[in-house]
Amino acid sequence: MPPERDPDLVLCRRAASGDRGAFALLVSAHGNRLRGFLAHVAGADLADELAQAAFVKAWQALPGFRGEARFSSWLCGIGWRCFIDHARRERSEARRREGAASLGDPAEPAGQADRIDLQRALDRLDAVERAALVLCEGHGWSHGEAAAILRLPLGTLKGTVQRAKRKCRDFLGVTA
Amino acid sequence: MDEAGFEALLKRELAPSEAPAESGFVARVDRAVAEADLYRRTRRRILRQLGSEGLAVGAVGASLAFVTQVPDVREALTQAPGLLSIAGLLLLLFWLLVHPTSLRAPRRAG
Numbered sequence: 001m002p003p004e005r006d007p008d009l010v011l012c013r014r015a016a017s018g019d020r021g022a023f024a025l026l027v028s029a030h031g032n033r034l035r036g037f038l039a040h041v042a043g044a045d046l047a048d049e050l051a052q053a054a055f056v057k058a059w060q061a062l063p064g065f066r067g068e069a070r071f072s073s074w075l076c077g078i079g080w081r082c083f084i085d086h087a088r089r090e091r092s093e094a095r096r097r098e099g100a101a102s103l104g105d106p107a108e109p110a111g112q113a114d115r116i117d118l119q120r121a122l123d124r125l126d127a128v129e130r131a132a133l134v135l136c137e138g139h140g141w142s143h144g145e146a147a148a149i150l151r152l153p154l155g156t157l158k159g160t161v162q163r164a165k166r167k168c169r170d171f172l173g174v175t176a
Numbered sequence: 177m178d179e180a181g182f183e184a185l186l187k188r189e190l191a192p193s194e195a196p197a198e199s200g201f202v203a204r205v206d207r208a209v210a211e212a213d214l215y216r217r218t219r220r221r222i223l224r225q226l227g228s229e230g231l232a233v234g235a236v237g238a239s240l241a242f243v244t245q246v247p248d249v250r251e252a253l254t255q256a257p258g259l260l261s262i263a264g265l266l267l268l269l270f271w272l273l274v275h276p277t278s279l280r281a282p283r284r285a286g
Contacts, residue, residue: 020206020209020210023206023209024202024205024206027197027201027202027205027206028196028197028199028202029196029197030197031196031197031201031202031205032192032193032194032195032196032197033192033193033194035197035201036192036193037192040190048201048204051201051205052201052204052205052208053208055205055208055209056205056208056209056212059209059212060212060216115185115189118185118186118189133186133190134190137186137187137190138186138187138189138190138191138192139190139191139192165186168182168186169182172177172182173177174177174178174179174181174182175177175178175179
């Protein structure tokens with residue numbers, strides 16, 4: 001799609017010049033997607049807080065956004081870095097307290113048994129494995145886009161997705 | 177569960193919601209953005225003010241140091257040492273009178 005026809009880019013340009021109404025439209029359009037990603041990675045309890053922080057950072061960084069990547073992937077990258085910063089803070093606080101502060105309890109799964117099992121399988125993955133799996137298998141990003149979002153080399157990203165899927169398969173007892 | 181079922185489960189459960197975010201979330205983000213903007217503007221204003229007032233204080237100090245090098249002034253100061261304190265107090269009073277903005281709370285932008 002040509003940049004001038006990309007509705008997100010038009011809204012981004014308006015928001016970058018200080019139009020908060022245009023930014024609210026971007027928040028409305030991309031809020032649930034970002035919260036969904038962060039809920040899988042950080043847990044449902046933290047997803048809203050992190051998504052809000054990511055949107056504030058995006059607002060401040062918008063004047064520098066040139067539209068080379070899609071707004072949604074750029075935003076997702078900011079959300080991921082908010083999560084990384086949060087995890088780092090949590091770790092240092094936990095070290096200070098000398099206690100084990102687990103990062104964001106996973107969302108309480110509701111619904112059918114498959115979903116509960118998948119949630120348990122996801123809980124066993126590292127944050128980066130969960131993020132790579134959610135981005136590539138759920139959100140439909142290409143490996144290249146997911147690697148850019150997570151700031152990983154492409155080969156590392158592919159290996160991470162494969163490892164995450166293998167762990168999930170093993171946990172769920174998937175037969176070939 | 178077989179491979180096809182596993183792939184379908186992943187796609188179904190990890191898919192993002194395409195529905196627009198609820199208005200409560202959008203309003204919360206808008207408030208957070210407004211607060212972040214206000215904080216940034218206030219911080220920038222305070223830093224700029226500190227910089228300019230620091231320069232002014234430096235200039236006044238340098239001027240005073242220069243003036244006290246004048247032999248007549250130095251002699252007057254040795255005879256009446258309180259003169260420098262009075263001059264300093266007068267300068268401070270003058271600064272407070274012409275710089276009331278430094279004492280005001282920042283204006284909230286709409």
